[in-house]
Amino acid sequence: MMYSPAIIAEAVVNGLMTGAVYALIALGLTLVYGVLHIINFAHGALLTAAMFAVWAVYVAFGLDPYLAILPLTPLFFGLGYAVQRFVIGPASHGSDSNILLVTLGLSIAIENALLAGFRSDTRTLNTDYGFQVVELGPLLLSKPRLIGFGAAVLVTVLLWLLLSRTDTGKAIRAVAKEKLGASLVGIDVAHVYAVTFGLGCACLAVAACLLMPTFYVNPRIGQAFVLVAFTIVVLGGMGSIPGALVGGLFIGVVESLCGLFLGDSLGQIGIFLIFILVLLVRPTGLFGAKA
Amino acid sequence: MTLRDIIPIILIVALLAFLPVFVTANTVLNFLVFTLIIALTAQGWNILAGFGGQFSFGHAAFFGTGAYAAALLQVRLGINPWVAFVIGAAAGALVGWVIGYLSFRSGLRGSYFALVTLAFAEVLRILANAATFTGGAAGVLIKLDVRPENFQFESRAAFFWIALALVGAVLVLTRWIERSRFGAQLVAVRENEAAAKALGVDTLRVKLGAITLSGAVTAAAGCLYAQYFLYVDANIAYGTWISVEAILAPIVGGIGTVFGPLVGAVALHGLGEITKLAAGSIPGIDLMVFGSLLVVAVAFAPDGILGLLRRFRRPAQPTGASRHA
Numbered sequence: 001m002m003y004s005p006a007i008i009a010e011a012v013v014n015g016l017m018t019g020a021v022y023a024l025i026a027l028g029l030t031l032v033y034g035v036l037h038i039i040n041f042a043h044g045a046l047l048t049a050a051m052f053a054v055w056a057v058y059v060a061f062g063l064d065p066y067l068a069i070l071p072l073t074p075l076f077f078g079l080g081y082a083v084q085r086f087v088i089g090p091a092s093h094g095s096d097s098n099i100l101l102v103t104l105g106l107s108i109a110i111e112n113a114l115l116a117g118f119r120s121d122t123r124t125l126n127t128d129y130g131f132q133v134v135e136l137g138p139l140l141l142s143k144p145r146l147i148g149f150g151a152a153v154l155v156t157v158l159l160w161l162l163l164s165r166t167d168t169g170k171a172i173r174a175v176a177k178e179k180l181g182a183s184l185v186g187i188d189v190a191h192v193y194a195v196t197f198g199l200g201c202a203c204l205a206v207a208a209c210l211l212m213p214t215f216y217v218n219p220r221i222g223q224a225f226v227l228v229a230f231t232i233v234v235l236g237g238m239g240s241i242p243g244a245l246v247g248g249l250f251i252g253v254v255e256s257l258c259g260l261f262l263g264d265s266l267g268q269i270g271i272f273l274i275f276i277l278v279l280l281v282r283p284t285g286l287f288g289a290k291a
Numbered sequence: 292m293t294l295r296d297i298i299p300i301i302l303i304v305a306l307l308a309f310l311p312v313f314v315t316a317n318t319v320l321n322f323l324v325f326t327l328i329i330a331l332t333a334q335g336w337n338i339l340a341g342f343g344g345q346f347s348f349g350h351a352a353f354f355g356t357g358a359y360a361a362a363l364l365q366v367r368l369g370i371n372p373w374v375a376f377v378i379g380a381a382a383g384a385l386v387g388w389v390i391g392y393l394s395f396r397s398g399l400r401g402s403y404f405a406l407v408t409l410a411f412a413e414v415l416r417i418l419a420n421a422a423t424f425t426g427g428a429a430g431v432l433i434k435l436d437v438r439p440e441n442f443q444f445e446s447r448a449a450f451f452w453i454a455l456a457l458v459g460a461v462l463v464l465t466r467w468i469e470r471s472r473f474g475a476q477l478v479a480v481r482e483n484e485a486a487a488k489a490l491g492v493d494t495l496r497v498k499l500g501a502i503t504l505s506g507a508v509t510a511a512a513g514c515l516y517a518q519y520f521l522y523v524d525a526n527i528a529y530g531t532w533i534s535v536e537a538i539l540a541p542i543v544g545g546i547g548t549v550f551g552p553l554v555g556a557v558a559l560h561g562l563g564e565i566t567k568l569a570a571g572s573i574p575g576i577d578l579m580v581f582g583s584l585l586v587v588a589v590a591f592a593p594d595g596i597l598g599l600l601r602r603f604r605r606p607a608q609p610t611g612a613s614r615h616a
Contacts, residue, residue, distance in 0.1 A: 038402070039405070091587075092589065093593070097344075098593070100401075100405055101538070101542060102590070104535070105584070105589070106582065108535060108581060108585065109581075109582030109585075109586070111582075112575035112577075112579035115575030116575045116579055119574065120574065227409070227410070230409075230410075266417065269414060269418070272410050272417070273414065276393075276407060276410050276411065276414070279394070279397070279407045279410070280397045280399070281397070283397065
């Protein structure tokens with residue numbers, strides 16, 4: 001099957017735009033991994049919760065999803081902070097496999113609480129800009145997805161600046177490098193862990209706001225994103241922020257092209273094959289340091 | 292392994308075998324068979340994760356392989372269901388060995404191993420959902436033909452006894468692992484892989500043995516599922532739900548113990564039914580309780596229900612705390 005270059009180019013650009021939001025989701029995951037050295041299995045469920053929050057404030061107060069970034073980002077930061085500080089941290093007794101299990105338990109609990117509360121119906125937002133397009137040369141691009149792309153890149157840069165230029169960022173990097181040493185020089189490690197987890201959740205809140213104008217939400221939606229996010233994180237190198245951005249864009253394009261050539265039902269298989277291959281051949285990823 | 296080691300197993304299985312004499316309601320028998328299938332699935336997980344310390348998050352890969360093998364061999368190739376059952380379990384062992392060989396040889400462990408198993412299960416799910424041989428998204432329906440030689444029975448009690456016999460056989464197998472040299476090496480790998488290697492344990496071989504056995508046991512549960520419900524589709528067979536069930540029961544019952552998975556499966560699904568009775572049929576309410584329970588179990592009862600019982604019997608010995616400190 002052959003497609004004209006214009007169709008392929010459009011698939012690539014669409015993939016890049018989706019990929020930027022994937023990158024934002026993966027950013028939260030990779031940040032938490034880089035500092036706490038844990039895989040947060042609750043990431044997908046927390047994304048679902050954020051998407052429902054966007055939907056809920058739209059329905060209840062008519063708040064535009066892009067404006068919802070302002071209240072929801074600090075709210076999810078606080079939520080993430082509390083979850084790490086008061087649930088994951090104390091419950092896992094510092095053992096890695098326990099953290100895996102605790103975050104898995106959280107993910108099941110959150111996802112099914114949403115299912116019990118909202119039922120399995122799929123919900124969408126009807127904004128008046130949802131279907132607007134922007135003409136860019138020969139390409140027709142969806143306006144909300146273009147906004148999503150720009151905002152996701154902006155948040156990545158902001159997070160990068162936060163980590164490299166502020167005292168909080170310095171503390172986070174110190175804990176990531178050497179936990180014991182950091183605590184010896186007076187850094188409150190439990191606090192830094194919780195801040196990091198909060199930042200990861202804040203990324204999810206932004207991603208949810210950017211997704212909702214063009215996407216839908218149901219209680220299981222997070223699962224679809226979280227495996228893609230794992231792939232990006234592994235591909236880009238666990239803990240690497242530029243890796244998450246590049247990996248996200250790459251995976252977005254792969255998914256879009258696989259969907260074009262293999263059809264929707266097989267489209268995702270390309271992602272998982274890359275995932276397994278990277279894990280087996282180079283588990284440190286393309287940008288990661290030696291584990 | 293001596294006779295004394297398996298006396299408790301024989302006693303418990305014999306006691307359970309009398310249940311269908313007292314309960315004849317189909318709903319209760321359904322519940323019991325389903326719980327035993329979950330227990331069997333979890334017993335498979337417990338061999339690899341409980342004894343070997345390798346946390347798989349994708350045991351659906353084995354369960355689904357068993358379920359699909361059992362269904363497809365009889366529907367598409369006309370093979371006798373009993374033979375299909377054995378081949379299904381063997382297919383699970385093979386899938387286990389392949390996944391194990393690929394990931395253990397690459398040195399994957401901990402979170403990485405959890406992720407790669409999850410990805411393998413997802414790949415199989417997507418393939419089974421798309422291929423025409425597996426019936427695609429519509430799944431496979433096994434024709435109703437109630438004859439014992441066809442692995443289909445008039446009474447649900449027969450299925451209960453078969454499931455119970457399998458669970459009992461795996462209890463004995465697990466006890467044997469616990470007492471054997473292989474089991475000791477497996478536990479050594481769990482506790483400190485580098486040290487085990489330094490002492491001359493062929494860690495790759497031990498881990499491969501564990502994942503192969505684990506795959507066969509969980510696949511047998513999948514075969515049983517297909518044979519009981521006479522229907523398989525990709526989201527049931529390879530769905531995340533079964534990977535989660537496989538993890539939950541041993542954690543709640545007592546990870547790395549012989550009876551943990553069975554106790555956990557009974558406790559969880561008993562509690563699930565009670566929750567549904569109390570809260571009405573709100574979707575997801577039972578799983579919400581399960582998820583919270585997983586967090587609570589890891590936080591307060593790292594050795595599960597059996598650990599709590601042991602602590603209750605001998606309060607002087609803090610069994611759980613030492614290993615997890």
